[in-house]
Every structure is written in structure tokens, then in C-alpha cells.
Amino acid sequence: MRTIILVALVFFQVCLANGQTSLKEINLKSGAYNVGFKHYTTIDSTRLYIIENDFNNQLVYRPIPVSIWYPAVIDNKNSKQLTVLDYLQILKEEEESKNLPNELLLDWFPELGDTPQNRAHLSEKVNALLNTNFLEGKFPVIVYAPSYQASSIENFALFEYLASNGYVVISSPSRGTDTRWLEGGTTKDMETQSRDVEFLLKEIHKYEYIDFDRIALMGFSFGGLSNAITVMKNKKISALVSLDGTERYNYPVLEKSPYFNVDRFNIPYVHFAQKDIPVEILTSDKIPAELNYKFQLYDSLNYSDTYSYKFHDLTHSYFGTVGVLFSYRDKRQDKSDDKIMASYKLLSQHTLQFLNATLKNEESAKEFIENSPDKNGILKNLVSKKIKKSLTKEFDYNDFKNLALNQGHRDLIPLYEKTVAKHSTLKLEEGMLNNLGIRLSFNAGKMEQGINVFLLALHIYPKSANLYDSLALAYLYNQDHKNAIANFKKSLKLNPENQHAIDKLKQLTE
Known part of the structure; x- marks a missing residue:
């Protein structure tokens, strides 16, 4: 050919x-x-x-x-x-x-x-x-x-x-x-x-x-x-x-x-x-x-x-x-x-x-x-x-992530509500948000942005023990022990068998 x-x-x-x-x-x-x-x-x-x-x-x-x-x-x-x-x-x-x-x-x-x-x-x-x-x-x-x-x-x-x-x-x-x-x-x-x-x-x-x-x-x-x-x-x-x-x-x-x-x-x-x-x-x-x-x-x-x-x-x-x-x-x-x-x-x-x-x-x-x-x-x-002419591409996680990045990961809950009203099929997976929050939280100078992502994730998935555990870890990394303890406790309430939260709370309260 x-x-x-x-x-x-x-x-x-x-x-x-x-x-x-x-x-x-x-x-x-x-x-x-x-x-x-x-x-x-x-x-x-x-x-x-x-x-x-x-x-x-x-x-x-x-x-x-x-x-x-x-x-x-x-x-x-x-x-x-x-x-x-x-x-x-x-x-x-x-x-x-x-x-x-x-x-x-x-x-x-x-x-x-x-x-x-x-x-x-x-x-x-x-x-x-x-x-x-x-x-x-x-x-x-x-x-x-x-x-x-x-x-x-x-x-x-x-x-x-x-x-x-x-x-x-x-x-x-x-x-x-x-x-x-x-x-x-x-x-x-x-x-x-x-x-x-x-x-x-x-x-x-x-x-x-x-x-x-x-x-x-x-x-x-x-x-x-x-x-x-x-x-x-x-x-x-x-x-x-x-x-x-x-x-x-x-x-x-x-x-x-x-x-x-x-x-x-x-x-x-x-x-x-x-x-x-x-x-x-x-x-x-x-x-x-x-x-x-x-x-x-x-x-x-x-x-x-x-x-x-x-x-x-x-x-x-x-x-x-x-x-x-x-x-x-x-x-x-x-x-x-x-x-x-x-x-x-x-x-x-x-x-x-x-x-x-x-x-x-x-x-x-x-x-x-x-x-x-x-x-x-x-x-x-x-x-x-x-x-x-171009078909209308389904609005997805990557599109939303770009919107969030453009506004410095601030005011994410209002952004999400506005976006999902316009794009009803948008689904932000818990694991994707958790990974993004972790990456930002442990990136120098982006701690607050990571916490904002976790807060959005918990707005969407309020019963996620894993998200509360990740948010607590982000606060702990930022030396904010009070919020770290509060969120580890919320994680344990949802999942009493979360050994990671048990261990961290023990360290923080000794």
C-alpha cells in the first residue's frame, strides 16, 4: 500500500x-x-x-x-x-x-x-x-x-x-x-x-x-x-x-x-x-x-x-x-x-x-x-x-478539572452545582477527586487547593470514610492537628474498622 x-x-x-x-x-x-x-x-x-x-x-x-x-x-x-x-x-x-x-x-x-x-x-x-x-x-x-x-x-x-x-x-x-x-x-x-x-x-x-x-x-x-x-x-x-x-x-x-x-x-x-x-x-x-x-x-x-x-x-x-x-x-x-x-x-x-x-x-x-x-x-x-460540524462532546471529569484549575481550585462547590445544572450527565468519581486532592495537598503551596477538592468530594460523597481519612491526613501534613483529629473521628464514625484512622488518632492524642 x-x-x-x-x-x-x-x-x-x-x-x-x-x-x-x-x-x-x-x-x-x-x-x-x-x-x-x-x-x-x-x-x-x-x-x-x-x-x-x-x-x-x-x-x-x-x-x-x-x-x-x-x-x-x-x-x-x-x-x-x-x-x-x-x-x-x-x-x-x-x-x-x-x-x-x-x-x-x-x-x-x-x-x-x-x-x-x-x-x-x-x-x-x-x-x-x-x-x-x-x-x-x-x-x-x-x-x-x-x-x-x-x-x-x-x-x-x-x-x-x-x-x-x-x-x-x-x-x-x-x-x-x-x-x-x-x-x-x-x-x-x-x-x-x-x-x-x-x-x-x-x-x-x-x-x-x-x-x-x-x-x-x-x-x-x-x-x-x-x-x-x-x-x-x-x-x-x-x-x-x-x-x-x-x-x-x-x-x-x-x-x-x-x-x-x-x-x-x-x-x-x-x-x-x-x-x-x-x-x-x-x-x-x-x-x-x-x-x-x-x-x-x-x-x-x-x-x-x-x-x-x-x-x-x-x-x-x-x-x-x-x-x-x-x-x-x-x-x-x-x-x-x-x-x-x-x-x-x-x-x-x-x-x-x-x-x-x-x-x-x-x-x-x-x-x-x-x-x-x-x-x-x-x-x-x-x-x-x-x-x-463537531458533535457536542460529553462534559467529563477532565473538563471540570480544567475549570477548577482555571479558578485556582477555589469555590469548587458553587462551580460544581453550576456545571452539573448545565451538564446533567457529569459524574465526578470519588476516586478521581480523592487522588487529585492528595496530589494537591502534598504539593508545596497547594495545600489549601487540595483541601478544597476534598470538601467538594465530601459534598458529593458525604458518607465516604476514605475521603474524611484523606482530608484528615492533609490537615495533619499541614500541622493542623485540630482539624486532623476531627476528620479522623468522622472517618471512624463511618467506618469503625479504619485502622489507619485509629493509629493516627492514637498518635495525635497521646
Whole structure:
């Protein structure tokens, strides 16, 4: 199955005809902000790695190249506008081929190609500038996971577009666990990229102008799969964008992860999918027809507002800037360059609207993502859409525990009465409350909070000898002998055979 999936995702690269595109013709109108760009390499000292092109088999700490786009303040003396070639220099570095001469660059990498059209792209100016400072403010952040073994800059036009609209975008390349090479789209590969995404989630804390309460993940192809498992591990993510992510095509890889749990996937999620693969290609390339319609993750999600789009003029490669500009066209199915560029622009606009709705809470954007495409003025032959709204999750112990924590475990009885009136099925188990009370009571500085939990537990279970015994122990630990004695006695009244209470009372009254 793994081989079939990989074939399905790379057959778009068949070298049949090369297209003519340009950033100018994509025509993504910038937002209100200037765009700054930084690139640097840091290390993850918890993992080891071999740089194969050094040919020394030496283990080093895992290098993490980082690219970051952000709303910027321009320094007119020092700021420098980038070109497409500047971005491809980063591609060379991340592919561990930084010494490759530029004249060989287009021939060296399979996703490019040395044609007159592609050579013309190298001098195109982009919107991002070097040597700029962050604009003051607090901006939402998007952590990006690239496609299979791809560069951090693979979607640079989209990143610049989002940064110009008030977002920070941070990305690192997709690379294998031990070397540059992945194994073939395995669960191990997915977990490795997920760890790289989690590294970036730590890296963003170096930047004071990022709002850490507004974080989205975005990924293309294999990066979408890695992000899906990251969402199941990390509760700080507020939204997820998938650019034809392979969580749609290779669900079994997701299921094999020890972190797999669809009930933890409970944030707004949008998946933008490629056009239907023609029957001719399904047959000739031995690709399962179900790739056109099966979406097991979408069907499995219960607690996420989920949006599924299909772009009828885009094949898989063209969900990234590098693909739109450089990839060879497959005459068997690819649309014209004009249609590809128009659809990539439409994809970028939909991404912005989804992020504005989920991270910025903009009313017009929320209306946009709930509308059908035709209500947003988009022709049905360009985009089709499905929506599945979240089910109401039953309010449980963990939900109540979070409410209690948010108010410092104070006034728990009124909180419980108010909550149970709203959620009649809520049941707080005696043992869970007892364990929480004990953990808090023996945690320095949280004694009072632990006692409050015991008082709530006894409000619910007034005839529990064990709860009175635990409460007495908490008072004893706090050197409050009077209340300790009183509660040990209450425990004994309910359970005269409680030897622990008998022993403690004897110690306290001698």
C-alpha cells in the first residue's frame, strides 16, 4: 500500500511538458504589512544525525534549518529584497548541496529542471526582505511542515502572502530520522517530522512578537500527515490547514502511531484536495480508484469542525509555490498554466480566510468558511466543498478539572452545582477527586487547593470514610492537628474498622 500511495503522489512529476508561469501572473495581492525573512540553522541536541554529503559518517546533533516570515519594519539602508534564486540557495543548503554551482542548480534537483522558463524565474523578485526587524505587536503563528523530503521554502509565495496579512510563518525542511533521506513515508518518518514540528513549536518562544495562544499548523502532502499526529499530541494548537495532505491517502500510517487518538483531534481543520485522478491514469499507473473519494480521517472525526475542499484545476504538485513555478506538466491530466496559477491563488485566499476565522475570529472570514463556494462567488467547476460540524462532546471529569484549575481550585462547590445544572450527565468519581486532592495537598503551596477538592468530594460523597481519612491526613501534613483529629473521628464514625484512622488518632492524642 505504501508503494501505491507514493506512486500516486509522484506521478505528477512525469516530464511531458514544461509550463510557463510567474509570480506576477499568480497575482497574490499583498496585505497591509511588509514581509521580513530570516533563515538560520540551529540544532536539536536530543537527536543524532549524519550529513551524508560530508562523507565522514560522523554523528552530529540534528541540524534544524529554520525559515521564518513575519510582519516587518523596513530599514531602507540595509533591507534587501529577495529573489527566487535566494530561496533556491536555501534549497541547496537544506539538500546538503550548498557548494553546488548555481549554473547546475536547475539540473540537480528533480523538482526543478533547466529550461528557459525556469531560468527566467531565478531573477524574479519576491515580496520578502532580508535585514528587517519584527513589527511590534502580537501576531498569530503558523508552523509549516513541508511535503516529502522538501525544503522549508517550498511554499514561499503563500508564506509571504500570509505574513503580509499579519501572520508569522515558520518552517523547517522534511528530512529523515538519521540522514536527509526518509524511509518511504513510514510511521517512523511521520514521527520524525512531527518531532521537527514540535521543535519549531519551542523555537517560536524565542520571538517576543508572537501570540502563543494563537498557533496553527499547516502542511503539504506528507507534512499534512505529520501535522495530524502532532495535533493529537499537542493541546496548544488552535487550527490545522492541510494542503492535499496524505492523511487523506495514507490513513494506516497515522493509525500505527502510539499517539493516534481521533478524539484528541478536536480543533478546526481544513483539507484542500487535488482534482480527481483520471481513470486513464488510475489504470495505467495502478492507482486505487478510492484515492479519489475515500477520506477515512474526515469520516472518523467527531469533535472537530472539518472542512473538505476539492480544487478541480490542481493536481498534487501545484499545492506548493515551487511546484507551480517549476514542475513539469503532465499532459494526461494537468490544466493550463493560467488555470493552475488561478487555482493556486484561490487556494491561498481560502487558506487566509480559514486562518482569519479560526485565529483572528473575524466575522467575515467565519461567514466565508461556512458558505458554499458559489455563495462566495466561486464557480462550482473550480471548487467543491463538504463540511462536517463537531458533535457536542460529553462534559467529563477532565473538563471540570480544567475549570477548577482555571479558578485556582477555589469555590469548587458553587462551580460544581453550576456545571452539573448545565451538564446533567457529569459524574465526578470519588476516586478521581480523592487522588487529585492528595496530589494537591502534598504539593508545596497547594495545600489549601487540595483541601478544597476534598470538601467538594465530601459534598458529593458525604458518607465516604476514605475521603474524611484523606482530608484528615492533609490537615495533619499541614500541622493542623485540630482539624486532623476531627476528620479522623468522622472517618471512624463511618467506618469503625479504619485502622489507619485509629493509629493516627492514637498518635495525635497521646
